[in-house]
Amino acid sequence: GAGVSQSPRYKVAKRGQDVALRCDPISGHVSLFWYQQALGQGPEFLTYFQNEAQLDKSGLPSDRFFAERPEGSVSTLKIQRTQQEDSAVYLCASSFRQGGNQPQHFGDGTRLSIL
Amino acid sequence: AQSVTQLGSHVSVSEGALVLLRCNYSSSVPPYLFWYVQYPNQGLQLLLKYTSAATLVKGINGFEAEFKKSETSFHLTKPSAHMSDAAEYFCAVSDDGESGNTPLVFGKGTRLSVIA
Numbered sequence: 001g002a003g004v005s006q007s008p009r010y011k012v013a014k015r016g017q018d019v020a021l022r023c024d025p026i027s028g029h030v031s032l033f034w035y036q037q038a039l040g041q042g043p044e045f046l047t048y049f050q051n052e053a054q055l056d057k058s059g060l061p062s063d064r065f066f067a068e069r070p071e072g073s074v075s076t077l078k079i080q081r082t083q084q085e086d087s088a089v090y091l092c093a094s095s096f097r098q099g100g101n102q103p104q105h106f107g108d109g110t111r112l113s114i115l
Numbered sequence: 116a117q118s119v120t121q122l123g124s125h126v127s128v129s130e131g132a133l134v135l136l137r138c139n140y141s142s143s144v145p146p147y148l149f150w151y152v153q154y155p156n157q158g159l160q161l162l163l164k165y166t167s168a169a170t171l172v173k174g175i176n177g178f179e180a181e182f183k184k185s186e187t188s189f190h191l192t193k194p195s196a197h198m199s200d201a202a203e204y205f206c207a208v209s210d211d212g213e214s215g216n217t218p219l220v221f222g223k224g225t226r227l228s229v230i231a
Contacts, residue, residue: 006158
């Protein structure tokens with residue numbers, strides 16, 4: 001399809017395990033964002049890529065969170081030594097180019113549950 | 116720092132009635148403003164955006180919003196609610212960041228229920 005694709009849709013992990021969440025943005029989109037959405041809340045910014053460069057990771061909650069986009073297309077968000085507070089929906093969004101006026105196109109998210 | 120306040124975590128309207136979802140923003144620079152809709156177990160879909168052109172913005176599915184700088188508001192309206200409008204609605208603000216980083220800052224959302 002032509003939209004943002006995220007996988008897996010659902011992920012259950014035991015506390016302490018590492019997880020990896022994948023995002024396939026819309027082809028040709030320069031900007032890529034990761035957001036975390038807790039239950040009943042709005043999405044909160046985690047990190048931003050412009051092509052392969054990670055320009056802002058100020059929203060990552062701890063050094064257990066790591067994101068990459070090595071070839072400027074697919075991105076992976078990795079969480080090491082997961083904890084229960086990491087349970088949330090992780091949303092990926094892309095936009096055609098940088099700029100605050102650019103609409104961001106969202107994937108359906110990965111719902112992460114830490115037991 | 117930017118912020119968004121959505122008044123009312125839950126709004127309930129009758130089918131055919133006016134929908135009004137409130138959003139107030141705080142921004143030190145001219146903002147860009149967005150409304151997104153989220154259906155259960157789905158991502159966010161853009162309804163409309165304000166990017167400093169016309170202050171009355173028309174979006175998809177019959178929704179519109181008016182940017183009022185003096186009131187720092189960007190309320191979402193629809194003249195006649197449909198059952199299919201039941202969803203979670205998010206207001207968001209952005210601007211032109213120094214490095215091109217322009218993350219959206221979201222409100223907490225308003226859940227719209229439509230009663231038959």
